[in-house]
Amino acid sequence: MRSRFDRELDLLNNELIEMGSLVEKSIENVTQALINRDRELAKVVIKADEEIDMLENNIESRCLKLILQQHPVAGDLRLISSILKMITDLERIGDQAQDIGEIILTLSQEDTIKDLIHLSQMAKATTKMVRESIDAFVNRDMDLANQVIEYDDVVDDLFVIIKDELISLIRDDVGNGEQSIDFLMIAKYFERIGDHAQNIAEWVVFSITGEHAGERKIQD
Amino acid sequence: MDKIKIENLDLFYGEFQALKNINMKLKENMITAFIGPSGCGKSTLLKSLNRMNDLIEGCRISGKVLLDNEDIYGSIDVNMLRKRVGMVFQKPNPFPMSIYDNIAYGPRTHGIKSKSKLDDIVERSLRAGAIWDEVKDSLNKNALQLSGGQQQRICIARALAVNPEVLLMDEPTSALDPISTLKIEELIQELKKEYTIVIVTHNMQQATRVSDKTAFFLLGEVIEYTDTEKLFSTPKDKRTEDYITGRFG
Numbered sequence: 001m002r003s004r005f006d007r008e009l010d011l012l013n014n015e016l017i018e019m020g021s022l023v024e025k026s027i028e029n030v031t032q033a034l035i036n037r038d039r040e041l042a043k044v045v046i047k048a049d050e051e052i053d054m055l056e057n058n059i060e061s062r063c064l065k066l067i068l069q070q071h072p073v074a075g076d077l078r079l080i081s082s083i084l085k086m087i088t089d090l091e092r093i094g095d096q097a098q099d100i101g102e103i104i105l106t107l108s109q110e111d112t113i114k115d116l117i118h119l120s121q122m123a124k125a126t127t128k129m130v131r132e133s134i135d136a137f138v139n140r141d142m143d144l145a146n147q148v149i150e151y152d153d154v155v156d157d158l159f160v161i162i163k164d165e166l167i168s169l170i171r172d173d174v175g176n177g178e179q180s181i182d183f184l185m186i187a188k189y190f191e192r193i194g195d196h197a198q199n200i201a202e203w204v205v206f207s208i209t210g211e212h213a214g215e216r217k218i219q220d
Numbered sequence: 221m222d223k224i225k226i227e228n229l230d231l232f233y234g235e236f237q238a239l240k241n242i243n244m245k246l247k248e249n250m251i252t253a254f255i256g257p258s259g260c261g262k263s264t265l266l267k268s269l270n271r272m273n274d275l276i277e278g279c280r281i282s283g284k285v286l287l288d289n290e291d292i293y294g295s296i297d298v299n300m301l302r303k304r305v306g307m308v309f310q311k312p313n314p315f316p317m318s319i320y321d322n323i324a325y326g327p328r329t330h331g332i333k334s335k336s337k338l339d340d341i342v343e344r345s346l347r348a349g350a351i352w353d354e355v356k357d358s359l360n361k362n363a364l365q366l367s368g369g370q371q372q373r374i375c376i377a378r379a380l381a382v383n384p385e386v387l388l389m390d391e392p393t394s395a396l397d398p399i400s401t402l403k404i405e406e407l408i409q410e411l412k413k414e415y416t417i418v419i420v421t422h423n424m425q426q427a428t429r430v431s432d433k434t435a436f437f438l439l440g441e442v443i444e445y446t447d448t449e450k451l452f453s454t455p456k457d458k459r460t461e462d463y464i465t466g467r468f469g
Contacts, residue, residue, distance in 0.1 A: 002466045071425055073452045074461045210454030 005070050009079065012062050013138075016083055016090075019055040020134035022048060023090050026097040027130060027193065031123035033104050034186065035116060045101035052094035056087045075207075082207035086137070089196040089203075093130060096189040096196075103182050113169055113176045119183060122158040122190045129155065129197035136204045148201035149213055155194035162187045223248040223386060223416040224269060229283035231264060231273065238264045240440040242283070246433075251408060251417045253427035253448065256437030257468065262420050265437070266388050269418065270305035271298055287386070303330065306379035310391040312371035314363035314378070319346075319355050322363045322374055326382040341381050348414075349377025350407045369400025376407065380415075387411065389419040393426065405430050424464055428452050436460045 026048050033041035063084045066072060072080050129148050136145035166180040166187075202213040224246040231239035239261045246252050254262035264273065271292060273279045285292045292301050303326075314322050323342045332338060342359070346352040351373040355361070363374050372392060379387060389408070393401040408417060408430050421427050427434050428448060435445040436457075444451060444460045455461045462468045 005466070073424065073428070073464045074455050076465050077453060 002070075005066070005076075008062070008066055008070075009076070012059065012066070012080070012083060015055060015059050015062065016086065017134065017138055019052060019059065019087060019090050020130070020137070022052050022055065023093050023097070024127065024131050024134065026052070026094055027123070027127045030097045030100045030104070031120065031127065033101065034123065035120055037104070037107070039105055042101040042104040046098050046105075049094045049098040052091060056091040059083065059087050078207045078210055082203040086200050086203045089199045093193050093196045096193050100186050100189050103186055107179070107182055113179045114165065114183075116183075118158055118162045118165065119187060119190075122155060122162065122187060125151070125155050125158060126190045126193040126197065129194055130200075133197045133200040133204065136201055137207075140204075140208055142205060142208055145201040145204040145208075146213070149198050149205075152194050152198040155191055159187050159191040221248045222246065223288065224418075225284070225286040225289070226265075226268075227284040227286065229265075229268065229281070229285065231261075231268060232278075232280045233276065234278040238440050239268070242442055244435065244442060244445060246416060246418060248416050249412055249414075250432045251412050251419060251430055253431035253434045254418065254420045254437060255422075255424060255427050255434060255464075256443075257463065260437040261440040262435075262437045263390055266390055266418060266420050269386070269388055270302050270307060272307065274298070303382045304384055305386040305388060306382065306384035308372070308376050308379055308387065308389045308392050311395050312368055312375050314366070314371050314374050316362065316364055318360045319363050319366075319374060320359040322378050323381045326378060330382060345377040345381040346374075348380045348411070349373045350403060350410070351377060367400070369396050369403060372396060372400065372404060373407065376404070376411075380411075384415065386416045386418070389417065391420055391422060394422060401426070424452070436463060438463070 026045050029041050029048075030045045032038060033045060063080050066080055070076070129151055132144055132151075133148045135141065136148060163184060166184050169176040170180050205211070205213040222245040224244075226242050226244045226246075229239055229242040230237065242265060254266060256262050267273050268281065268285060269292075273281065281293060287296075287301070287304065290296060292305075315325060317325075320342055323345050324338045327338060327341050332341070343352065343356075346355060351370060354370060355366070355374075363371060366374065372395075376387075376392075392408075393404050396404065405426065408419065411417060412432075419427075419431065431448045433446065434448040434451045436443045436451065436455075436459075438459055444455060444457045446456075451460065452464060455464065459468075
């Protein structure tokens with residue numbers, strides 16, 4: 001029964017996993033590019049966004065085709081509608097990785113004004129969130145999805161720490177201003193990535209239970 | 221308010237138990253859809269609501285069906301019951317007579333003779349059946365000359381002509397084309413303001429489009445009965461999910 005539909009759903013699942021892996025890779029790359037001031041790797045991240053966008057379009061088309069042809073209901077409908085929402089979050093994460101990559105290209109070549117300890121912690125924390133939100137989707141793992149949702153607080157706290165550090169650096173020397181602003185924007189992008197990963201985890205919960213995990217955090 | 225309450229209803233055709241301990245409340249001015257695979261008992265239950273099963277030999281019923289708290293299997297006048305609980309069938313079945321006489325038939329059997337009263341009833345019923353504009357200039361035309369979709373709306377208008385309180389519909393659009401189906405579905409939505417409606421349908425999209433509540437039947441039992449939106453988005457029972465997602469059997 002419905003074997004064609006089930007095959008299509010499998011394809012959809014696989015495409016989402018592929019998109020998730022690409023996005024995850026982009027964040028990892030952009031983190032490395034930031035830490036090592038690797039302009040070439042930053043360019044790889046910028047370029048990868050095209051592929052992520054293309055996958056988003058493919059998945060969206062497949063979802064719309066399935067809605068049109070199969071009139072999904074119940075678990076099938078929740079799955080397809082969740083995927084439609086998740087790809088928007090994944091696409092935004094890709095964009096934000098690209099945005100960070102572009103900042104890396106414009107960062108001045110002078111020495112960094114501070115160690116990037118907290119920023120790299122933040123990068124790792126958001127990478128973990130994205131990876132685990134995708135894992136939660138693949139394994140239909142409610143506990144993991146809820147952990148991702150909780151973990152967003154860690155990223156938010158790191159953002160506040162970084163912001164405070166940068167403010168005091170500017171206060172010490174206005175010459176730190178340009179780099180501080182760049183780092184603040186990068187931190188903000190990571191913080192946003194965390195929010196999108198949380199959204200993905202919430203859609204995982206919705207696809208399993210039909211209920212929203214909590215208030216949607218961002219609407220961009 | 222509950223228009224119909226079904227309590228511990230069992231129904232047998234000879235040795236075969238077609239309905240097993242059905243307990244349901246149907247709210248007034250709501251549309252309730254019955255869904256389920258063929259032979260699950262949904263049409264049987266529908267017919268039990270105005271005692272159409274009485275005509276079937278070997279049919280035994282126990283339990284209660286309360287219409288406004290009165291047991292329809294008690295001392296109620298069956299003709300009066302069927303006036304209050306009208307039925308529209310799967311296949312349009314207008315009488316082989318004029319459109320006017322089709323609609324006037326019921327009121328006449330209930331003793332209305334006045335031409336002007338009948339005229340009023342015919343117009344009101346055809347308007348309520350969303351077919352007045354299409355037939356107002358040809359009321360003397362034989363109803364069998366109309367299209368299938370028009371015939372079904374004549375049948376709905378005919379059911380409405382005796383001022384029922386409940387309208388039972390047994391797959392009312394399964395013999396119709398998509399446009400006629402949409403017309404009937406819109407009509408059903410309109411009618412809910414005045415009537416309590418129960419519809420049996422094999423078309424699950426139709427159940428989601430028109431009904432407020434849906435009951436899923438399997439092997440003579442109600443497996444799940446809840447808000448339509450809930451049943452089609454987050455069914456509680458795996459058997460419901462398997463059926464509505466097409467993974468049944």
